[in-house]
Amino acid sequence: MKVNTKNLVSITEANQNFSKVARKVDEDGPVVILKNNEPKYILLEFSSVEHEQEATEKDLIEISQRLISQNREAYTELAK
The missing domain is CATH 1.20.5 (Single alpha-helices involved in coiled-coils or other helix-helix interfaces)
Structure with a gap:
């Protein structure tokens, strides 16, 4: 799976702005959610x-x- 490096968000941002992160998935593909600056989760369609x-x-x-x-x-x- 290829992930756009522009699609990295912190877990705090994902928690506070989930709809914004979901829109990013719709527009740009999978988003990697970072926890303590390390990839932890992937949000995808x-x-x-x-x-x-x-x-x-x-x-x-x-x-x-x-x-x-x-x-x-x-x-x-x-x-x-």
Whole structure:
């Protein structure tokens, strides 16, 4: 995940101005919330989380298909 360095906010600012931070997410993408000047939380749109999960499932299917085709002989032997 790429994060715009301009989208760093303190936890105090996020707490006091949540709607402003949410607007920033809508306009510029994920916002990293800092606690004690260290990245602690990420605020992002829910739809982007769903997209990441779908991509992961797709990747898993492709990997499993590749492993099956590469090891077909072993799977055939194990199935006996």
